[in-house]
Amino acid sequence: LTSVTPFVRAASLEDVPGVVGLLAVAASDYASATPKSDLERLVTMMPGTLLVAELHGAIVGVLIAAWDGWRGNMYRLAVRDESRRQGVATKLVEAGEQRLRQLGATRVTALVADSDVVAAAFWDAAGYPIDANIRRRVRSL
């Protein structure tokens, strides 16, 4: 497939239902559910963090590119099945990197499940190797 040029922009509140719908069908099998209210809170509290990629007026991809004041973190990357392997995720990540760089980030972490081979292939290609020195430690609140 040839590369296309999706239009990447910050999501608005009106985009949230579409993003929920996209994640329902296109998110990684390893990702937890994405409640609509959480995305609405994200768009309201941290405008510019939720990015969407549009092709021919439809949302075909999504990425959370979050700045926490210290590092950049990427979550919830997903592209509609029929729009894959056309550079949409690459474009989303590049836009996320541009945003994070402007905010002051010098390092960006992508959260990827260990056994997600498709995600691993993408993040390897995007220049995000596994950090052999660091493991994630997590507590649920």
Ligand SMILES: CC(C)(COP(=O)(O)OP(=O)(O)OC[C@H]1O[C@@H](n2cnc3c(N)ncnc32)[C@H](O)[C@@H]1OP(=O)(O)O)[C@@H](O)C(=O)NCCC(=O)NCCS
């Ligand atoms: C992972 C995902 C976001 C990639 O989106 P995409 O728009 O198809 O990615 P791109 O077209 O920008 O791919 C860039 C490069 O990544 C690699 N890549 C992407 N998908 C791949 C796959 N299925 N198998 C092997 N390599 C892959 C390739 O090197 C590709 O370049 P190429 O097409 O020239 O070979 C998409 O497959 C997806 O939504 N998967 C389900 C959700 C998911 O796993 N998200 C990541 C969670 S961390």
